[in-house]
Amino acid sequence: MRAATRTAALRSAAGSLLLTTLAAGPADGAPLVPDTPAAYTAARASSPDAAADRGTAVAAARAAAAGIRFGACADGQDMPGSLRCGTVTVPLDYAHPDGTRIRLTVSRVRATQRDPRNSKHRVPRQGALVYNPGGPGASGMYFPLAGLLPEWKRLGAAYDLVGYAPRGVGRSAPLSCEDPKRFYKGPREAPAHPSEAYKRERIAAAKAYARGCAERAGRALRFYNSLNNARDLDVLRAALGERGLTFMGASYGTYFGAVYATLFPSHVRRMVLDSAVDPDPEQIWYRGNLRQSAAFESRWADFRDWVAAHDDVYGLGRTGRDVQRSYDTARARLAAKPAGGTVGPGQLQGAFLDAGYFDDVWAARAQALSAYLRGDPAELVQQAGPHREAAAEAENAKAVYTAVECNDAPWPTDWKVWDRDNTRLARVAPFETWDNAWTNLPCAYWPAPRQRPLDVRTAPGELPPTLVLAAERDAATPYEGALETQRRLAGASLVTERDAGTHGVAGGPNRCVNAYVDAYLLEGRTPGRHASCAPHREPEPYRP
Template sequence: MRGNSPKRRTAALGSAGVFVTAALIAGAVAAPTASADSRPGQDREARGAAIAAAKAARTGIDWKDCPTDWSLAAPIQCGWVSVPLDYTKPHGKQIKLAVDRAVSTGTKAERQGALVYNPGGPGGSGLRFPTRVTTKNALWVNTAKAYDFVGFDPRGVGHSAPISCQDPQEFVKAPKADPVPDSEADKLAQRKLARAYAEGCAQRTGKAMLAQMTTPNTVRDLDVIRAALGEKKLNYLGVSYGTYIGAVYGTMFPGHLRRMIVDSVVDPSREKIWYQANLDQDVAFEGRWKQWQDWVAANDATYHLGTTRAAVQDKWLELRATAKKHPIGGVVGPAELISFFQSAPYYDSVWASIASVFSKYEAGDTQALIDAAAPDLSDTAGNISAENGNAVYTAVECTDAKWPTSWQKWDRDNTRLNTDYPFMTWANAWMNLPCATWPVKQQTPVEVTSHKNLPPVLIVQSTDDAATPYPGAVDLHQRFKGSRLITEKNAGSHGVTGLVNPCINQRVDTYLLTGKVDAADVTCGPHATPTP
């Protein structure tokens, strides 16, 4: 389950990819206390995290101009934070995490510290976050006066000890097999690919690193970054999977948290992480896919794809069948189509552009579809590649929790779901199937819960979100006492705080600037409907 990228990456498994987006003086901050990680057997990690954070507080970050190939121009600055690979061995092997910042634009009196961001994934890079300051994004102007905007590449991502599970050139090859199986032979082929991918993760990354690719370790890394920034307490904005990082941080380090916004929430229940969460997502994607089709039908005068949802669906099925028989341009088959069209359930901001490409194809312009849906064959160089993001996604979800090992269970659950929710079900299943044969020990997820010193947390969620269904926000709201839930009703875009909706934008500003939340939960109307 991935929820950070406008375009899902093509999976390495022969099917469509899924979720397939100023230094303070060192030593000025007291060494942080041990974390509140109270799970059995976690005392050594808690002590290791405290040791690493205390060291980072003394060391700080040596901010410099960013490397030119990072495409982060001044005044954005970049640096590194060292963290233990294994928190049970805080003095053992270290890895370096890439961080960047844009300093606050306000006066010294207005500055409130650093605001650290994670965009989701797992596998997303947060290094673009400071550009919201340098490009003077209107939604963030007020917040930028009070906070340094800080982004980072989580462990394994991009510039932070990047991991790999497959040769990048192989990863982007197209067309891949249709994710919807026609036979038991098709299923067996996908199972073999999934097992080979899991083995590739162990071979290319190494089991020692793979075993440490977990959400709790990313949370510990986040606390070390907080200390390195010279901050006694963390201000945090997490979107999509970034909300799960936030939920676990609030559980493990409640006393280190000042303010936190979580936007488009992963259900933190141990029973949901991660197998059931992906099944729930299949259902939600189908509903949102139908909403896009309704919008396309309502705008038939522009797109000429049919005046009803059923007519648009028929066009879609016809396109899939054509691409399966003869991949369009030799590279766009059903897997690549899903990877492209799935953006519509994610973000209504792309509804028009996707409908336009579809419309052009129906009018005879196949090149528009090839340009839009074919994989980027150049996306294989450097650290930040589609393959790297996919590897991190797989590594974190597979290591975080125990997954079913019985193929019969996978087959039964996904066959049942596919009957009524066919848009994403099998693509999602193959994306996650490496977890069934994962080569390192799978962990038990943190029991997300509230502590008495947890500050009010602001939760923002749209009711029709496909990537992170609405019940997840309700669940976290119930777990975090004193939190406030802002619901965007009759809307479904993923990542609400980045959209123009004054009912939400004003409350986000108020919370970050003053710490104040409404006396009760708030329901807002939807943001503006897209126009053709």
Template sequence: MGAHLRDNRPKSRLVALSSAGALVTATLIAGAMSAPAASADSRHGRDREAVGAEIAAARAAKAGIDWRDCPADWGLEKPIQCGWVSVPLDYSKPDGKQIELAVDRIGNTGTPKERQGALLYNPGGPGGSGLRFPRRVTTKSAVWANVAKAYDFVGFDPRGVGHSAPISCIDPQEFVKAPKADPVPDTEADKTAQRKLAREYAEGCAERSGTMLPHMTTPNTARDLDVIRAALGERKLNYLGVSYGTYLGAVYGTLFPGHLRRMVVDSVVNPSKRNIWYQANLDQDVAFESRWKDWQDWVAANDAAFHLGTTRAAVQAKWLELRATAKKHPLGGVVGPAELISFFQSAPYYDSSWVPVASVFSKYVAGDTQALIDAAAPDMADKAGNAGAENSNAVYTAVECADAKWPTSWSRWDRDNTRLHRDHPFMTWANAWMNLPCATWPAKQQTPVEVGTHRGLPQVLIVQSTRDAATPYAGAVELHKRFKGSRLITERDAGSHGVTGLVNPCINDRVDAYLLGGKLDSADVTCAPHATPKP
């Protein structure tokens, strides 16, 4: 979604668009065939894709994965191993063009007897790489230590991402160039300029990555997930998805219910067809405003540390003053309002950013402008990082634009975002410009999958905080309704995006019990919030 649904996103990404142009054996085949029949209106195409997915999974099961030490420049230390899985670009043509997906793994830390298979992970985005997931073992993450005894941790770059046939829409150095135009328009001319940039960005995606665009969908990534499962030699998938990774999991569970063993989804995208993706982004703007205010209340309560004001209103006044200053004269010539939003939005996103963001803001108000420039300005010398940020943005745009039909009428975009901005100004226009390429998208836009329960679907564990900004709480409630027998763990009065990685025994113990023993509470559970950050 507009604020890039993942748990380790690059800071410079959100408002970039404001001037960016955001089976071989019968058993395996029978298992793949357990996917439900497609709806009548798209049965022919979907049936061909289902058969294509079976064929690709059969090949992958036979081929396996040739595990090797990871390339030195991937930043993945031993004993993590890397490999490749081949998938069709177009599942309706399984013998056509193939693309290679990068995968990595680390073996379970317990005994062979304790091993329960592979746990696959997706961090969200769309556009996020999962390759760092095995590092939770090498860096000895305490939260995941018990699960690591039982499972190999497996990550992958989804199609179009990173090392998996990466796509691009604009020159990376151009993409990060700053300062960008203020996302909040003052005049009709400002809106016209942003519309032109969005159209040019969409055209750039077609020019640089046109053959990939029609196939950059969540259902195709779900099919890829099933091919990876087969390549790993796993009869059933164990899956952990965060943020957009929850929608990927919801679609996988709908298309391949009989191939799923256990699934944890954390910080949930509302999977309703009506929500994907235009409405999802509007809802996000409202939730970000609420969490932004939570952060300001916390800053005001800790005025002794930050000296930014003793009330939310006082903190907001300093934010508006900073914004106005940077609009008139970009800090260091490179940090304007767009760059400020990119930096400050990490506070409503993650509690782990509350102290760092407030500290930099505090230094600025005390006269240290350089700290804010260092934190918010793009690093033009970091060519690899900039290429990664551009690729991430390209995949985000390509998937959201391809998954669903978007409004093409500018008057609707203008009306909806003007109305929302009045009461939710922090993110609304930045989010709108980031998604606007979808209004003039140069490739076919699909109809979203009707997420729901089909024969064979196991019980799914859903985890969500009530004040999440990026994926509002209603999404978890909706998926809970659609996946019969699922359990919902609610973290009340909390809003950090990505709950399962935080220290909260009420949640951590239940995730362990489910992944290790398949145990769920007899009813939904509400947990007290994790510890609030301290300055």
């Protein structure tokens, strides 16, 4: 499921991706269930791998005994002193916990225990709140800095805010599939209806990328998957000394959060799933990406209509069709002469894909397009051009994304299936369809064994109440995913932001959504089966 990631410290931590009774007692104390192989095996009869269950118990027991030694962060020279970092050790292969082990990096800011509404009052500490921003391939290492923001101060008073880099990401046994120096190859095409010759080029590139993953990772490649991400999360819980996990996952983080809830329901204290991926095994991941591409077409139309409503500012057209023609004109010009020598149609499409994720970039993207068509490419180059200083991070994120999605599930191995499905979809949803297909095409030629996706579901009373959040017009994780997640996790509550499409709603501009999140995480209160919030305000047009 292709997802956008933001790397700036606070934006990554707390931008638009952020964000009843307790199922557990105090957070510091003995585990809810014994961390023993027998207990783990008995806890989940539907577990796909009893040996891995036993290995998870062994790893969790070791982590609970060792804890995490927090100290200065390796790249924290410019970070607040309250941010501390450490590592937790997990098995590469949970079926063999005494074999190769890897270390995951973890970050934390301690609970302030000061009520932001009255700093003279102390609030009780509620343990650790662990966050994952999704991807696959995104790092949550900067998440604890969210506590500096007003929307997060109440949570930061009650909880230690904990982020981490999942396996393969950053310094956590980093995965790579190609030389980062080759990652940005300059201006590229992005045809909405590719020729046969172009398709052959992309097939060759996908095969080469899959080979590169195998050559660089070796036998370890198969172990980068969602099941192991969920198991790693339980080891992290134990290392933090938590009786039950309090977790917030966004985007892909909702999927392996739901996997965690299925494998370890008795280990969950509270869980927020923000912008939920559809966990139906039939949607993981090939069909889910097709549904995502279709949803982006609707969100792209929302953006065009907004630009048209502000034609007096941007001059790109008075209707959505007019704005599309302006965009197509820019594509044609960039194909003939890349802006700044680096921005071709592919870079343009990538930049404007962000507008499908986050409406807070609408004004900047519209202004850049308007200026380019008037003869000034500077803003477009700045927004769409490659940032070579971030090449290694971007290549690492792509490698982890590819490995997890390819390992998680069977994919069609016959190019004719991909060609048929994407050709049909591109007739009605041309904006993102083929670009999404090229992103995932290495999975057709993947050299590692594929898994069968876990049947995510819990029985009534098995899992504490959870909170699912969704924007009704979210394209990256279409709304059907939130409904399916609620159906599969018994007792889950769903909060919907109506008529809105920003991907990730917790900790954003919608006070109604944030109030439900605070009530749940601070008091354990859920809004019943379903609550809804009016949309946040649309962005204001940017006037240079």
